[in-house]
Amino acid sequence: MLDVEQLERFGEEGYLVFERLVEGDELSHFVAIFDELVAHGTSLTEPAPHYSLELSDKGDTIPHRLHKVQGVCVAEPRLKALASHPLITERAAQLLQSEELDVFGTKFFPKLAGGGTSTHWHQDNFYFGTESPQVLSCGIYLQ
Template identity: 30%
Template sequence: MATARLRFLSEEQVRQFKLNGFLTVEDVLCAEEVAALAAHTDLIAAGKVEQIPETSIQLEKVFREGEREVADQVLAVRKLYDLAVYDEFMWGHATHRRIVDIIADLLGSDDIKMYGDQLFMKAAVTGTAQPWHQDSASWRDIFPMDLVTAWTAIDQATVENGCLNFAPGTHRWGMVRGEQLSWFVEDLGSEQWPIVPAPLKPGSISFHHSLVLHQSNANLSGQRRRGYAVHYMRAASQRDMSVTDAPKMPRFKQVRGRSFAGRV
């Protein structure tokens, strides 16, 4: 069988992704691109970008419930989402040629749609943890379950400020359901199932499979850790309409290539 021509990655990088379920790529964005992304992110978090609805801005629980107050709303935000749906600048990032070339290499397809996006702000001191999970546990109406996330570091992501941690190879276990997740999490950190942190410089990106187990710790440091996650899928993916409790998403936007009647 002929292998697809790779656009950006080496065959070894694709092999590593297939083996581990994640891959980090250094310096995908240049310093100017990161600075522009960082500035725009803060404008959105401050509620100053008109086209982004208020519903796309979620505060950390302590601020939402009035337990803590902060003068600058930007530092109270936990997560922003659907940004590339509404905002041209963020859509420009989601469709960035280098990023989409890497996604095409990892999906083995040039027909790509965006499932959604989330910008994790992880403020200094108050930024909360993200527990172990598989993304497809939420996106359970999309088949095949092999979506790929590009997580771009806007700030330096370190072990101290809550970089992503992965359990390599766990995407090959398929969907871990209900109580199975807690059994499995008990074994993480062992020699057989190590936990691998993915610290990143600003502008570097980690790519992960939607079935690989991953998490991030709370940010107890004085440095914030913003990361922009864009989730991509094959345009030929199926949407199982009998699954009624999956997130209600805006229309999936075409990132590259063809769309297919009756598919996502």
């Protein structure tokens, strides 16, 4: 699936970009699910299980301003189909040289207008509490 040039680029640069892996009706289906999550998250006045709201400069919760949904595949099981999509998992398996994959730490960062903080560049395996070099982060951008 991945050619030699892509594998070499991944080895040198540490990332690859695959555009438009999910399209058409399938894309619309997943976008609609994420829209539901945003609608729920922006209705909240305080954090709720899985849902984090943005914080002010003083560290106070900003009502109705969704920051992220942690464990998004647990909060919304329909999204497991996206996390386990063959066009994604086949590439991940090839990059890790492994047939066994464990989807761990699914998150949704909506980056809504008027807000949105970020974490500076970092190695995810530190946050996952592992020393394993077999950690691959997959960012899936639908819009």
